[in-house]
Amino acid sequence: EREYQERFRYILVDEFQDTNHVQFQLVKLLAGKRRNLTVVGDDDQSIYRFRGARVENLIGFLDHFPEAKVQLLTGNYRSGQRILDAAHRLIQFNNPARLEAERGFDKRLRSRRGLEGAIEHRVYRTASDEADGVAAAISEGLAAGRDPGDFAILARAHNHLDPFASSLKQRGIRFRRIGTRGLYSRPEIQLCLNVLRTLADPDDGAAAYMALGDPLFGADPVDLARLGAGARRLNRGVLALAESQAGDPSSKLQPASREAIRRFLELHRRLAASALRRPTSEVLYEFVTESGLLGELAGEDSLEAVDQVQNLNRLFGIISRIGPLLRQDRVAQLIGHLDLLIEMGDDPAVAADIDENSVHLLTVHNAKGLEFPVVFLVQLAERRFPQPRRPEPLPLPPELRSAPGDEKLDHDREERRLFYVGMTRARDRLVLTHAPDYGGRREHKPSRFVVECLDLPPEPKRAAAASPLESIARYAPAAEIAPPELATAGRPLGDDQPLTVSHGQIDDFLTCPLKYRFAHVAQVPLQSNPAVMYGIAMHHAIRIYHQHRMKGLPITAEDVIAAFEGAWSSEGFYSREHEEQRLDQGRRAIRRFVEREQAARTVPLAVEKEFKFRLGATTVVGRWDRIDETREGVVLVDYKTSEVADSQKADERALKSLKEEQLGLYALAYSEMYGVTPARVELEFVEAGIHGRAAVTPKHLARARARVEEAAAGIRSGNFPPDPDQRKCGYCPYARICIHSAARGGE
Ligand code: SF4
Incomplete structure (x- = not known):
């Protein structure tokens, strides 16, 4: 008990109204004598009573922690006032069992x-x-x-x-x-979880049975039943028995089962070796790519396959979130934790x-x-x-029930x-x-x-x-559930039907329509990329810096570094040294950035400002990193964390981006939204402190518009043919699963 009280000295519980009796006891134990506890919740939004949530935990919180300071959060950024007033009128019918009535809060x-x-x-x-x-x-x-x-x-x-x-x-x-159906019950997710379970415990017979029987491996069901029964009789693991029978020419196994077992075991050995060294998300990524699962789904043109890939993406998101919270992000720990969550009834909605x-x-x-x-x-x-x-179909144990009432x-x-x-x-x-x-x-x-x-x-x-x-x-069959009808999933969208695109989508489509399909239709998950994470953390830190400056609040380089480190993730780095090197590089770049900004004394007009404009039925969305107002006019700045040799190269890159890439789109967005053509666009290379500049002309805007129209027409057509070449495929993150990739000699 004391060990955990020492480890967690400050505790924050969100959605406190959804905690059950045992969870509240646990929180009280963890808070111990220090009582450094913050809970956030709304008693009017407690809706999980059927699974043991006790709204009384929140309503009676002050009885247990009378010294707690109460901060009422009454500003609402979502709904209009009439809607809020009507909702408040309704919920008062729950009085007196509400915080408002019990404590006299407004x-x-x-x-x-x-x-x-x-x-x-x-x-x-x-x-x-x-x-x-x-x-x-x-x-x-x-x-x-x-x-x-x-x-x-x-x-x-x-x-x-x-x-x-x-x-x-x-x-x-x-x-x-x-x-209508949770993520963990989807076959593609079950397969992944079962493979992880066999890695954590090769004797997990049920997991091995399910994985071998999955169509990806295709073991014969009768053989599997025999193996299961044999394993029970001989008190052996299914995998071990399968291995010995597959190697025994006199066993009754069908050829399909022998092949399934051989393929599964070969992959299993490689994954087991990775599982010793790599975090779970990387082991899982190795499984979905090396087994052919991801390539197969990403190459299929059906809506079901699109959904399946998106579900895998969702699973990667969950695993990447849980991993860093564990003492060690390794398969055995992670799948144990995930199985506990599943046992407790956690089953997120399916993806997308x-x-x-x-x-x-x-x-x-x-x-x-x-x-x-x-x-x-x-x-x-x-x-x-x-x-x-x-x-209740399954009554809750008395320890979890609400107080009798x-x-x-x-x-x-x-x-x-x-x-x-x-x-x-x-x-x-x-x-x-x-x-x-x-x-x-x-x-x-x-x-x-x-x-x-x-x-x-x-x-x-x-x-x-x-x-x-x-x-x-009433007796008619329930309406057939319509699949998601995405033009982008092979069905064309009419010219007048709404479509929303971003710079990334336009660029991916014009680079290679199949790349667009992988990224935005199938949403094929990608392995964590430290360069992308580095860019996100740096953008976050720069935003924090500017937001303080714009509000006239003090901020030091160390504060900005803290923001950078807060947005940092260790995933995807080859080694601890590699990560330390990049972290250090980032800290140094931030110090130089803050020095430069303080010397320049200019405060931006806006940072990370979102834009949205329409061209016909196409809505274009995105975000400007920074907008400056200068004597020459408006300047749009995009921050880059990549390297550049000198100012001349930086200018060339800015001009190229204005002509063919995102800066052109950003200039078009500004002129469409405010009726003013920006004077110029800039790329600011944060590491080197070099600016690349390019003046905006009407020709650039026309070119950007043509690119949007070309991409939107292509996306609407629902056709996503591959357009491989050495350079594009060499940079394409999907080359590993793409059968057309020129980078691996596909075409
Ligand atoms: S690897 Fe090449 S062909 Fe395949 S999606 Fe990427 S760019 Fe297109």
Whole structure:
């Protein structure tokens, strides 16, 4: 106990309202006598009671820590004021079991967006009318210039979303359903996890069985069953038995199984050697590339393959996040930790769920943490939202349960908090919808939560039978789940359909359409690249420096170095020495940068400012690193962490970038957004302190526009043929998995 109290001297718990009883006990133990504890939470957003969360932990926090300072965060950067006010009106019906009522705090949120926001209530006759009405409203929004990704339809349960999926499909509106199946249950993820498990424990029979049976290896299922039974009988590991049987010509194994076992074991030996030295993400990367899994999926032209690669990408993200938190980022430790999380019910949503080219359909639980400009909260009828209380299918152990109380009241409060979370996902506009007729004999009254949040008069009592047609419709099969319809996944997009592109996408497409497909359609994961991480950390540090200067706040070189180190990640370096060398190089570069800036005394007009402009149906997005206002006019600066020999070379690179690359796009963005052509663009090479400069002319803007149009037309076509050559493929991060790569003699 003391060891951990010494190790963690300051503790911060986020989303404290979601902690259970045991977790709070653990936090108290860790905080020990020092009591250096900060918790952040909102009792009105506690929605995981079904898995043991105790909102009482937050409400009663001050009873356990009476000396704690309370800081109320009431500025809201998401929703318009009307939406916040309605949500607050609703949640007060949970009093007195709220912090506001218990402690007398004023938790009313104030919108910092300077927008009123809009809130509407629409009543339809039947479930189908409601779904059609919502689809029609979205269609109007799209015609008015909104992107599909601006809209979300939220419901209490997955099956409430079925009619909306049908209606959107009928109108040809792209949509995406989120969170119907968790990441860890996807076959491609299971394969990766099973391989990692066999590396951590070669005697893990279940993992070996599943991995060998995966189509990637293709062992015969009957052989696998025999091997499993034999391993149990002989008390041996499946892998060890498979190895000995594959090498025994008299065994009954099918040729396919022998080949599967041979391939698996060969790869397993190599990975096991890497697992001793390398962090887990690198071992996993070796598996997905060397086994052919990634190459196979990335080369497939189906939407399913795109999703699978994106799921792998998601897994890499999780592993890269967990790895550095462990004492040692090695396979055995990491998979042990991950299995614990999985056992506890952790199962993140599958990848690429949020896609700006699709309307999103999701449950309110899945929407936690997300936000959308326009939200339709649907099927808001009694017995739908709130849902009736049901017996728990798997009761929680008593240690994890909430303190005994009024179960019915607690259930209603939890449902109300869920409704509150749904309302506050909306940024600009919230539409609440319901229909009296969802099938069945009884007419559905509007949800009490609609009445509460809009302060409506209570519904008069009446009962009428539901329409026969609607009753029959209940038995129709659920709407087929539309796959994500990306033009970029092989289906063309019309010229008038919205498309959003960035500099990276334009550049990748014009370099090689297949590279674009790998990077932006399939989202093939890449091994950590220390050069990219170095650039990100340096940009972060420079931004912190400028932000302080622009606000007139003091900042020293050491502060900037601390920001640089804070954004640093050790992943991908060949050795500790290599990492130290780069860190040192960065620290020195920052000291020189701060010296130069302080001597120059110029404060930028803006840093890391985002831009967004439209060319027809194409939206171009990006970010300027720095904007300066000089006597000659506006100057756009892009920071580079790469090397450059001298000013002449730097000027050449700036001119090239203005003519053919990102600086041209940045100049075009400025002139489109502000109607002013920047005087010049600059590349600032941070290491050497050298500036490359180039004056902007109308010709450069026209060229940048033509590049956007060419790339957008190509992306819309949905064709991504390879365009290999030695130079491009030599620099291409996908060359390792690309069968067309000229760098490996493919074409
Ligand atoms: S390796 Fe070459 S052909 Fe393949 S995607 Fe990259 S640039 Fe295109």
